[in-house]
Amino acid sequence: MKQSALNKAEANAREVTSERQKAALQKTVTDLLAKKAVYLVIGYGCSARGDVVPLFVRRVEEAKQLEWNQHCTYNLVRYLTDPDVVGDPEARSKDAGKGSGTAKPGAGKVAVVVKGCDLKSLVVLQSENQVQRERLAVIALPCSGVTDQTGRLLAKCESCPPDVYNPREELCDLMVGEPVQRSGGRNAGKTDSDNRDSGYGDVEEIDALSPAERRALWDGYFARCLRCYACRNVCPLCYCKECVFDQHDPRWVSPAAAVASNRSFHLIRAYHLAGRCVDCGECERACPVGIPLRRINRKAAMVVEESFHFRAGLDPEAKSPLVDFANEDPQEFIE
Amino acid sequence: MRLVERKTLSELLNNRLGDSQIIAPVEIEGRLYFRQLDPAEGLAEVVWPAADLRNGHSTPGSGPEGGGCTKAAPAADPLTVELTVNSLKEYFFPRRQELYEQTPEGIIPRPVPPEKQRLLVFARPCEIRGLAILDRVFLGEAEDESYKRARQSTTVVGLHCLQPDRHCFCTSLGGGPFDTEGMDLALTPLEDERFLAQAISDKGEALLASLGGKEAGKAEQGILEELRKAAEATIRRSIQVPDSQTMAERFDSPYWGEVSRACITCGICSYLCPTCHCFDIVDEGYLRLRCWDTCSSDTFTRMAAGEDPRKQKHSRYRQRIYHKFSYFKENFDIYSCVGCGRCTRYCPVKIDIVEIVNGIGKAAAAGQAADRASGGDRG
Amino acid sequence: MKKLKIVGFLCNWCSYAGADLAGVSRIQYPDEIRIIRVPCSGRINPLLVLKCFQEGADGVLVSGCHPGDCHYQEGNLYARRRMLLLRAMLSYFGIDERRFHMSWVSASEGKKWADTVRSLVEDVRAAQAEVKTGVPAW
16 A cells, blocks of 8 residues: 555656656757757657657647657657668768658758667767767656556666666766655665676576576567567667678578577677667567567676676767687686 | 357367367567477467456566657556567468479479368457458469468457557457457356357358257346447547548658658568568578568668669668558558557557648648648758 | 587687598598688687577587687687686576687597597587487577
């Protein structure tokens, strides 16, 4: 009883906070657009039927359509590497510009609304030179956590540390809203960069199974996988113009959905994200057949953290661990 | 029409497990999928309609509705999703299908499995109508043998929808939650784990005969009518496809860039759609096979030498809409859409096909003015 | 006993030379390994290892120079990181880590090469023996 009353109180506080933030956000964006400081703002909007959707705002009068609430789950950083959104300087397509409404390259700054978790993926993009940081206006919002449709907090939010849900000021251009106070939750009082227990319990649970049990567990999920590539396409860090899975000469993995090729797909994708994935959780949210994708990416993250002492999303100058080495890298597994 | 107990239906299905393949909805980790039942497991995994509605079927949670709905949406919206994630399409047009091997010794076709009767149970009116649309493609001039075999060997037991959810819009496309088109036997779930069963075809008559049950009377007819009206009334969405002239005029509009901007070009809408049927031919070593493909993908129209007429996202999304609501209509006199709502329900960014199609006509009216105001290219 | 299919990626300067030394010294070791010569262990794209498993290999070995002795200075140090992660991910999906080995074998270590292959074959055989019949190699 007491817990649910606490939750209700928190939920109410959350709503009030997000209403205030929404108003402040709309005002901030109105100013940016009026001053022509940016030509595009990527934020959250609300469809006619009440669903939160990505919103692309260009005109001052559109700023009031911006939304901010507990359902703003999307990682909008994904759109910063989408040439059909921010314009592709290398576009040579004959129908470029006609009917597409994309910006001419070099036209100015793009603003993007981010939560702390989203911001971490931007940090990785920066470290990989995939964005021109000076052409971005990063609008960060302290976040009380996002929920599914039933109002239940997403799993990733339960272990979110304070220096993520209150985004680090030095990484943003504009902060909208006061820092959030969240009661309880794992990692309360700790920071993201602490050498803390990152809580890889969900991964360790699977590690504890026998190889045959693991095989059966994952094969079950891979049998469901449709190879829709929603996980890849929603990911802010899967930005390759030609993805390894789209290559057909050489063809590394068959595109036909079957357990064997799906296993290859998920293994390779997680491998390509090792030391880069910031666990924004969008892949798992997007999957229509409920594959626990975070548990795959977090396995790679756990190995990278334990063996190479690196965590993604903290330092925009960091070198990606898989294009690096250290003299003291572990080698017990080598004969 | 007969009144049938769940017990009787259950017995019939159990008996058929020996000689037929039974495909029915099962629940896996909170979501419903069509699955071919394992005779060893029997009906244990099957999700029965009425009983579960009564107990409140498990909610997908952060899954298909994960985009989140604000409080602007009516709180009365049922969170219960009655529809399976995958449509029954894959039991007629599999997601991966081996065709033949091309060996140095010659072409060896894949063996055709022995004909076995199939019973597809608890399929919904919308996706069953989808089969009629797929028939146009796979049973047309170039008949698809395996599809034909699958169609001929399958008895379709449809289930009426008591509670269409907020994404359903079958009624504006000539269907309805209590439709019977394409079914062999139509079931309507009632209270106390009973069903009304109607034979729609000869196969259905035979099935009904083996079910027995009490002949339904006027009272039952009345209940059926009430339930139908109630179900239809819950459908609040309606798609209005513009006429062909408007569609032609709006082809080059910047509207397509606007409405497709959020799209992440995955394959969810195409793969879950009961009527989408595009495929790729792929070689795995010597083995040539057919697998699902999606026009949303940026490799769909990729050709040799790197040419790609639909390199831009907006042209691909536009193609999806035109294929379903313009070209297919021209060729087959029917829209390639049954209003099941899966595309919107599972879209990771909640792209809404109904809003977009309905908006074409409005864009047409406002179009010229908007184009002039923004100087054509909204840069 | 079923003949195993094991692929070995050997770097040209150390491991391949070491294997060659084993050969000219007439040291006996199992012939179930099929060797692919590469310039450096750092050239090995993990996709190549996966391709072997996809095509039905029972086991894969990557062998290079000892750290500090790489002909290209640090190629093997990149390989070390990559293969550690690959092994962990394979194991996570239930592909027994005994099926994927890495070794440092120098040009003068003919005997070590033979020993490496012997223990590798034992490990792969043991791993595959535990797999239920009907479960494919990949």
